[in-house]
Amino acid sequence: MTNVVVLDYGSGNLRSAAKALETTGVAVEVTSDFDQAINADGLVVPGVGAFAACIAGLNSVRGDQIIERRIAGGRPVLGICVGMQVLFAGSQEHAQDMHLGLDQWPDVVKALDAPVLPQMGWNTVEVPDDSQMFQGIADQRFYFVHSYAAQSWTLREDAHYRPAKVTWAEYGSRFVAAVENGPLWATQFHPEKSGDAGLALLGNWVQTL
Amino acid sequence: MSLAVRVIPCLDVDNGRVVKGVNFVDLRDAGDPVELARAYGQAGADELIFLDITASSSGRQTTYDMVKRAADEIFIPLTVGGGVRTVEDVDQLLRCGADKVGINTAALTNPELLNEASKRFGNQCIVLSVDVRRAQTSASGFEATTHGGRQSSGKDAVAWIVEATQRGVGEILLNSMDADGTRQGFDLELITAVRKVCDVPLIASGGAGKVSDFAPAVAAGADAVLAASVFHFGQMSIAEVKADLAEHGITVR
Secondary structure (H helix, E strand, O other): EEEEEEOOOOOHHHHHHHHHOOOOOOOOEEOOOOOHHHHHOOEOOOOOOOOOHHHHHHOOOOOHHHHHHHHHHHOOEEEOOHHHHOOEEEEEOEEEEEEOOOEEEEEEEEEOOOOOOOOOOOOOOOEEOOOOOOOOOOEEEEEEEEEEEEOOOOOOOOOOOOOEEEEEEEEOEEEEEEEOOOOOOOOOOOOOHHHHHHHHHHHHHHOOO | OOOEEEEEEEEEEEEEOOOOOOOOOOOOOOOHHHHHHHHHOOOOOOOEEEEEEOOOOOHHHHHHHHHHHHHHOOOEEEEEOOOOOOOOHHHHHHHHOOOOOEEEHHHHHHHHHHHHHHHOOOOHHHHEEEEEEEEOOOOOOOEEEEEEOEEEEEEHHHHHHHHHHHHHOOOOEEEEEEOOOOOOOOOOOHHHHHHHHHOOOEEEEEOOHHHHHHHHHHHHOOOOOEEEEEHHOOOHHHHHHHHHHOOOOOOOO
């Protein structure tokens, strides 16, 4: 049976993510165990709340190394919400001084420019044609809760690698709503809270494991 | 396209049982909050709110079990409010699977709770629930109340909402005690007054009586609209409310 680890580093509602994944037919373990997290067929990195707290939590369970090693080995990782934001170079949340991220992607997470924040609710997404993540659900709405997001995408395209598939959405600013970059996938929205569309998206990810 | 206005049913729960509402179609047990929540999820609810009115402290465990069962089965956002007094209460509810926690009376008596909770868990999961009634004595014409609208808190409602957002809450659940139960429509003046000063999402609550009551609340500035009995008693469906909102040019899911 395919097994998935939801990385437990003290952030947020892990229960919902685990239960939502179980509906796709995989075995789910919520744990911070280093070896289990590295060896699982799939790893989900959740995250809510403050960026700096999430980075500190991740580091405390060596999440940076877990993610790095999995990516190097081509093993799938799915970041959700702040679990996506931490994959960027950094975040401007809460201060002029930058909080450093895991730097898998070069762009920086910035405040959305909208009169009402957080963005809270169901928004549409602009999906690239060849997306696997959104197969069958590209016209659906997904549930977002956030005030910050990456608003640019400048990952250098290299002849050796397939270019990343980037999905965009708009709330005040245009921002990165999801990324499919080889084994590293991420969503700014919460698939585990996006009803049937969200469960279908998790199913699409599980198909890649 | 843009962000959809949310339509949210609210379930009042006492000792693990829904207290209002019996008419929802095809339920084996219309008093079971989880079954009702599941039905609302299928019916297109964008989010659910459980308001726990359990008086006894021994009933808390029942509430936690209910939240767990709901969160395990229903994959849309879940807010739980009622009787939340401490940061530990918030923590417990989030661990059970609530996505957001509503704080009402305890915030009025101990405003620092809002700072502590939003700092520890993130502002996106702390909702200020405020029961408002009209009062000539308040500067804005509205005051925050306790005890379900029966007692004044001594705080101006609009000023209190501004203070709460500064303290870090990420959403306002605005209950009009004057409109609540009247089914005469939302208190549009209240929504307008709060929207002017409020830069976090605003859920309008109280007074929905017919399908056409919702669009004016959105026009007055609500990001989300809440109702309880009109949905529970089957007077209207979520789909009918959304269809009417869409007819008024309002984006819905």
